[in-house]
Amino acid sequence: MPIIEVHLLEGRSLEDKARFAEKVTAAAVDALDCSPNTVRILITEHKNGEFFVAGKAGRAADQAAVDVATASGK
Secondary structure, three states, rough: OOOOEEEEOOOHHHHHHHHEEEEHHHHHHHHOOOOOEEEEEEEEEEEEOOOOEEEOOOOOOHHHHHHHHHOOOO
């Protein structure tokens, strides 16, 4: 039984998460030759301040905007 754990920043809709789960399930079925009924997906959501990339809080896209503003002196 594949158990797939996913961590996301909070804010996505239930529909977004359901669509993601369907696609991940299909990928697991294809890659592992298992039944969709055996696939388990656990989604853990985190607040923005609980997620770090390269030692900085937030999403990479958010950090890129900060880096651009810092480089331009803003």
